[in-house]
Structure formats: structure tokens, C-alpha cells
Amino acid sequence: MRNTDHKTIITTTIITLLVIVATILIMVHNKPASQTQAQPAATSTHTASPTPTPTLNPQQLADTAIRFEQQARNWGTDPNLNLDQVKTMDQATFLGQTRMPDPTMPDMSRLTVLHPADGQGPDGLSPACREDETSAICNTYQTAGAWWRQQAWATGTRWVDGPHVTINGNTAQVTGQVRSMLIQPGDSFHSTDYWAITPAWQTNTIDDTLTFTRDGRISGFTPHGANHWWVNPWYTTWDNSMANSMATCERVAIPVKGQPVMNLYPSTDVMRAPQTQADLDGIVDWRLWNGICLASCNSKPF
Template sequence: MDRKRLIAIITVVTLIIAGIGVGMWRSRHHDTAARATPTVQATTRRATPKATPTPAISAQDAAALATRFEHAARDWGADPNAAVTDNATLAAQRVPDRLDRTAFSQVSTITPADVNADSPSADCAGDPDAVLCKAHPTRLAYWRDNWYELGARLDGDPKTTVNHDGTVTTTGRLNLIAWANTTGAATVPGYWGYSPRTWSLDYTDTLTVKGGKVTAWRTTQPGWLAAPMTGDWSADPLSQIPADSTQTDTPVPGDLPDLGLDPDPGLAVMANNADTTGQAWIDILAKVAPGQTDEQGNDRSDDQRLSEQDYERLVGGD
């Protein structure tokens, strides 16, 4: 073999070997790059910062919020603890003409029931232009024209327990009052009988707290007299007064007041207790008994004293 041919063969073999080497290098480099790419991507995903969660409300703040919520959800209307000593103090006990939700909305996102204080009254069914609908456009307006006095107050602040799941349990007692009108009330010269019904309810509630407000609650006392902000206002107040409620007959100085109600004649309301046998009434009856004189020793006029018949009836409680 001559020298030139040998050199040509060596050159060809060298080129072939070089080509194979380059191909193998490219293959290994491609595999390495392919394997490295997910690692880079995974590292990038792990490095992406997560959204900072909203800090949970402290146990102390949750308990304080629960207390504010219970007052805002339940305190409303007439005050069961207020003393009615004359017709002026009675006027302060009137059912409000609107339900103020300001305090409640500051501590809660819970929405009212489908039938709430501002819902159309039953008088508006089918004809919103009816005369009765205009007189009683809302549920509150309807009940207000049939009941002079409705309301509730917490009996002190509730006991609160912050649970492990972040909910808050509240327990406590609620005092309530209801009084419809003066029909059948006891009357004597210079006095009339005020006899509302009062009662107490124990409640246990579980509150869900998110974002610094109560977003849900489960309550053992959902009736609207006890929970006006969330209760169903279609329920008759009379059905919410327990049979063991207390009713006393308190003499109030002054003439029998004109309450200005426009009641539904077909609606049953609570009856008054015309019992005049209590000591307060006995003392008053003694002043206006037949033959009694006034503080100056003068004979009382007929409109300032009782007849023999009325005196015997009232003293006997008949």
C-alpha cells in the first residue's frame, strides 16, 4: 500500500471516530439537560412565595366580639327592667317604629331572615296599594299596631368560651316583656292597671368568627322576640310568650292612656290582669272608697271616688 492511500484511510477513520464522539457527547449533553430542567423548575416552584394567611383573632378579642354580638343581636325595644310609674314612663316603652341594625352590622355579616322586620306585612299580600298595606307596610309596623310594648335585654354579659376550632360558645339569660293594650285593664279614679307579661329565657349560642366579625351562629333561642335581627318575623308574638310568664297588675297614676294603636280585630293578643287585690291596690282603694275625703279633708267628688258597688267589686277582685 502506497503512502498516499494509507494517509487517506487514516483520515477517513479519524473523521468517522470524531463524528461518533460528537454524537455521543451531544446525546449525553441532551439527556443531562433534560434531567436538569425539571429540577430547575421544581426549585423555582418551591421558591414562589405563598400568600400570607389572615391572622386569627385572639381569644380575648373573640370573647369581646361575642359579647358585643349578643347585645347587638338581642337587646331591643321595651326594657323589661324599666319601671312604669306614670304615663310618661310608659311612652318610653313603646315598640320602636324601625329596627336599628347599626350595632349589629358592626359585629356581624349575618343577613336577616327571609321574613324580617322590614318585610311586607300580611296586609300587603296581593295588593301593595291596599289601605291596610299603607297603614302596615312592614311586619314591624303590623306588630307595632297590635302590641304597644315588646322588647328584650340581656341579663348581664354572656359567659364566653373560645373553642379549639375557633368558634365561640356563649351562654346567658335574656329578659323579655310584652304588653298589648289597655283593654280590660283595672281603673279607679286617678289610677289604671298596667299588667305586662315578663319572662326569662336561657340561651346557648355557637358563633363562627371570621375577619373580625360573626359570620354565622347557632342559637337555642331563635324567635324574633329574642333575636330580632335574624329571627322570622312571621311568628305571632303571642305564640312566643311562655305559659309560665309572670303577669302582675301595677297601679299607675293618671287617666287610662290613649295608646294610639290601630289593631287587627281578628288578631288575638294577651289579656290584661285586672287583679286589684294586691297591697298597692288596697292602699289606693282605701283612698277612693265611698265616704273618704281627700288630703285636705274635703269630700271627694263623684269622679274622685268609687261607688259602693264598684268598691266592693274591686276589693273582692271580682
């Protein structure tokens, strides 16, 4: 009898201990999250965008975008001439100051991973060679840059408003305006010792989307606004459309002393130059000739 009671006590004790342990486990399991020990959060290896977020801050990205846009679009002859300073200048001095330099793409490797596609930029094949690779002008001017310096005395573009940059994650929106100028041979109007050089100016609106790599360099360049080759000279194919595009834009007849000597023999279109002050239906501004044009002029200045 005593042996049976002893076994009963042991069994009861074991059952009681099991109940206590089970109760404790249930209490721990149901304990509020705020009272449990904090666990480290899991780290995801996936990104929301296929392009990694740049490690640079927005201001650094904006600075890169501005430098890229300036080097991408500022090139050639500066079109922002002070007309009051150059009027009546000796023709050789004027031409020396405005001659387009050899177009060479700047080193932008610190700003972008982009490179001109085959045929783009001044080192691309000239339009003359694309039309007829056996022609004499192709043999003489094989690259677009060399060819264009034979078609025009001066070509160039500069930012005149902007670039204005808005950063959104790994992209930048760039807006503003650029101004371009073109001078070609062909002017023949003159009065006494002064001859006309009649450039054309064109202002274009820029609206670009830039994409950045993780290290903050530009990997995508998408123009939504104007994209003529003369406003995007490194990443477009040069052609012979500039003269026709600009011929009826802003034109000013600049009086220079002596007959201009350019020694250019264009093989493509040349802007029409005024033969008289009444020519080109009032497109040309003759205000710089006030006080110069005498009885030999065909009509009064506009």
C-alpha cells in the first residue's frame, strides 16, 4: 500500500511540473511583441528599380548634370557677339575672332560613360563621303568636322538660359535654352569701304532626361526638345541641314571694313545673303549701318 502511494505521489509531481512548464511556454509565446527581445531586421537584396540608386547626393548629381550639359552643348564659335564692338571692325580682324576652331570632343569620362555611336560627332564620316566615297571632296574632307569647316566660316552654340536641373532619384531633368550662330560665305552687299557679313542666330529649347550610374556618372542622355546636330554636336550625326534651318531665323548685317576673304568653297547649301538692304523681305536687320550707308545704298535701313 505504501509503495502504491509513493508511486502516485511521484506521478502527480511529474504531471504538475509538466503543467507548469507548458503554462510558462504558452505565456512566453503569447507575450506582446513590445516585451520580447528585439530581433535584427532582414536585409533585402532586391531593388525597386533596375538602375541602382546613386551613392552621390542630389546636389552632386545636379553639379554633374550641369557640367555634362555645358560640355555637351557649348562648342565652336561663341554666338554671343557684342555687335556694337564688332561693327566697322577690319574684316580680317572680325574673321579671325569668329573662325570656328577644329571641333574636338572634350574628355567627359569623369562625367559620363556614354560614347558617340559610330558615325556621330565631328569624327564621323562626312556627308560628302556618305553620298559618294569616290568624290574629290570626300577624299579631301573625310570627317564631318573637316568637311563642315569648308562649308561654314563660323558655327557654335552656347547655353543662354540654364541649364536648369531637377533631380529625381537616379534621373535628372534638364531644361533651358541654347543659342547658335552660323556664318557662311556669299555676302556681296557693300557701301563705300564697308561690306556686309550676315550671320544667322537660332535659339532652341532644351528638355533632356539624364540617367545616372551608381557612381554618379551619366549613363543615359535622352533629348526631348531640339536635337539639331549643332546643338548636340557629339552625340548626333552631322548633315547639311543647318543652312536651310537657320536661313530665315534672326539675321543681322554686320558692316566690316574691306571685302571679307574666307577662301571657302562650299559644296552644300549656303544661306542666301542680301544683295540690297531691301532684300530678303525684311528678314535682315540693318541697324548697324546707320551713319554708314550713303547715297549709294538702294533704300533706307529697316
